[in-house]
Amino acid sequence: MINPASSFLVLLCCAACTNNSTIDLNEAQSAWLLVDDFETGQLLERWTKIDARNDTDPYVPNPQVSEIRSDSETGNRFMLRKPAADGVVGNRQAIGFMPLPVPIQVGETYTLYARLSVEYFPNNQSFGLSNVTVSEIADQAYDSFEPMIRITDKRESDGYKNDGTLMVLSGYKTYSKIINPSTGKPARPLETGEWYELWCVVNNAPVEAGGQRYDLYVRGGEFAKQQLVFSGAQFRMQRTLPLMFFMAISNTGPRDDPYGNGGMRYDDIYLAQGRILSTPALRY
Numbered sequence: 001m002i003n004p005a006s007s008f009l010v011l012l013c014c015a016a017c018t019n020n021s022t023i024d025l026n027e028a029q030s031a032w033l034l035v036d037d038f039e040t041g042q043l044l045e046r047w048t049k050i051d052a053r054n055d056t057d058p059y060v061p062n063p064q065v066s067e068i069r070s071d072s073e074t075g076n077r078f079m080l081r082k083p084a085a086d087g088v089v090g091n092r093q094a095i096g097f098m099p100l101p102v103p104i105q106v107g108e109t110y111t112l113y114a115r116l117s118v119e120y121f122p123n124n125q126s127f128g129l130s131n132v133t134v135s136e137i138a139d140q141a142y143d144s145f146e147p148m149i150r151i152t153d154k155r156e157s158d159g160y161k162n163d164g165t166l167m168v169l170s171g172y173k174t175y176s177k178i179i180n181p182s183t184g185k186p187a188r189p190l191e192t193g194e195w196y197e198l199w200c201v202v203n204n205a206p207v208e209a210g211g212q213r214y215d216l217y218v219r220g221g222e223f224a225k226q227q228l229v230f231s232g233a234q235f236r237m238q239r240t241l242p243l244m245f246f247m248a249i250s251n252t253g254p255r256d257d258p259y260g261n262g263g264m265r266y267d268d269i270y271l272a273q274g275r276i277l278s279t280p281a282l283r284y
Contacts (some may be wrong), residue, residue, distance in 0.1 A: 002119065003218050009015055010073055012029070022164075024222075030274045031272040031273060031274070031276055032100065032113070032270040032271070032276070032280040032281070033101040033270060033271045033272065034101065034269075034270055034280075035098070035100060035101060035112075035246055035269035035270060035271055036079075036098060036149075036246075036269050037041065037077075037268045037269070037270075037282070037283055038068055038077045038078050038079050038218075038266075038267060039076075039077050039283050044066060044067070044079065045069065045214070045268060046098045046099070047066065047096050047097065047098045048061075048096070048098065048134065048197055049064060049066055049094075049095070049096050050093075050095040050096075050137065050138045051052050051063060051064050051091055051093070051094055051095070052092075052093040052137075052139075053091070053092035053093040053141070054090070054091055054092075054136055054137040054143050054241070055090040055091070055092055055254070055255060056084065056088055056089065056090040056091055056105040057090055057255055060084065060088055060091075063079065063083070063084040063085070063091045063094070063224070064081070064082065064083055064084060064091060064094035064095075064139070064196070064250070065078075065082035065083075065084065065085055065263065066079065066081050066082075066094075066096050067079070067080055068080075068128070069265070075229065076267070077267075078115075078117075078265050078266060078267035078269070079265070079266045080119065080263050080264070080265050081094070081096060081125070081248055081250055081263055081264050082119070082253050082261055082262070082263035082264075083124070083250040083251050083252040083261060084095075084251060084261055085261070086261050087261070088252070088261070089252045089253065089254075089255050089258040089261075090252060090254065090255040090258075091251070091252050091253065092251050092252070092253070093141045093249055093251060094249065094250045094251065094252075094260050095137060095138065095144075095247065095248070095249050096248050096249075097130065097137060097245045097246060097247035098131070098244055098245065098246055099186065099246075100243065100244060100245060100246060100271055101271060102271070103242040103244045104129070104202060104243040104244075104271075105167060105204065105242050105249040106174075106205070106206065106240055106241065106242060107204065107205050107206075107209070107211075108129060108204050108205075108273065109202065109203045109204065109205070109273070109274060109275060110201075110202050110204075110243075110272065110273050110274070111199055111200065111201050111202070111271070111272050111273075111274065111275060111276040111277070112129065112147075112198075112199070112200040112202060112246075112269070112270075112271055113197070113198065113199055113200075113268070113269070113270040113272070113276075113279070113280055114127075114197075114198050114200075114266060114267070114268065114270070115195050115196065115197050115198070115266075115267045115268045116192075116195070116196055116198065116264060116265060116266055116267070116271045117192075117193060117194060117195045117196065117264070117265040117267075118164070118190050118192045118193070118194075118262065118263075118264060118265075119193075119262050119263035119264065119265060120192050120262045120263075121153045121192065121260065121262050122153055122154065122163055122259050122260025122262055123151060123152060123153060123164065123259070123260075123262030123263070123264070124150075124151075124152040124153075124154050124247065124250060124251045124252075124253065124259045124260070124262075125150070125151045125152065125225065125250045125262075125264045126142065126148055126149065126150045126151070126247070126248065126249045126250075127143065127148070127149055127247065127248040127249070127264075128145045128146065128147045128148035128149055128200075128246075128247060128268070129145070129146055129147050129202065129243045129245065129246060129247065130144040130145055130146065130243065130244065130246075130247045131146055131239055131241040131242060131243045131244055132144045132239075132241075137245075137247070141249065142182075142236075142249060143236065143237055144247060145236045145237070145247065145249075146202075146204075146212070146235040146236055146237060146238070146239070146243060147169075147200060147202050147214040147233070147235060148168070148169050148236050149161075149166060149167070149168060149198070149200065149216070150166075150167040150168070150175055151164065151166060151167070151190060151264065152164070152167075152259070153189070153259075154259040154262075155172060155216065155254065157235075163174060163189045164189035164190050165177045165178065165186055165187055165188065165189050165190065166178045166187065166190060166216075166218065166229070167234035168216055168230050169233050169234050169235070169236050170213070170233060170234060170235060172237075173236075176216065176230065176233070178216060178229035178230045179229055179230060180222060180223075180227070180229070181227055181228060181229070182247075182256065186245065187218075187221075187222060187223075187229060188222050191221050194220060194221050195220060195265075195267075196218060196219070196220030196221060197209055197218065197219040197279065198216065198217070198218055199216070199218075199226070199277055200214055200215070200216050200273045201214060201215040201216075201217070201229060202214045202243065204240075204243055206240050207238060207240070211240075212234065212235040212238040212240065213232050213233060213234055213235065214233050214235070215228065215230065215231045215232065215233070215235075215275075216228075216230045216231075216233065217229065217277060218264055225275065246269060248264070248266065250263075250264065268282050
């Protein structure tokens, strides 16, 4: 279910989903914990890949694409994730996940930082944090998420056509586009090939304490400076458990009506306690 008419009032009435204030810049630089920047010798060894709903026909074993790529000009390395190679359809839940450097305990607030870039559209990607066990992730798939960010231009079952604008959860299986605060209207679709920086401030307190919510800040594309683009987005399941994994899911769509195989480039994934809106010291 889509809620394309996201209200700008959400940004005004919940500008902080936590009572943790932004801290000093020097403190913030040392606060970041590396999740993965794809520059180390371990490459993707810490990632678990599961094709939880492989309906490819003819059948392709392990169809998802998850590999390290390198920028030809800078030498910077990043991870490219696609539900399957171009031309292969029917891989509905291409899951990849890795443990966070520390779990986000109930009652804590952390900021997740990441850079991302859309390879091309059509595309259907989601990423965020999970609090289910490893053995449950394949079965729960999208319901493994709590804070979740979605990038897609697919058509929904009710006929609504997404356009590639970043979306957050505003209810269970209900998504809202991020907002440009200067206009109060939905932001523009992501530009292919453009790198965006995201700061996702995750409040893992119980609902009654104002938690199970997250705020999203973005820089890139139409946002030349860091902007609060959505406040008070909701956890998908609200299980109120420690968040343990960074997770991404991509989807080709069904064999008879595929969405497309566009990929997402991920880089420089970090975690810091509190509402930290600085940029980590990147290693490239």
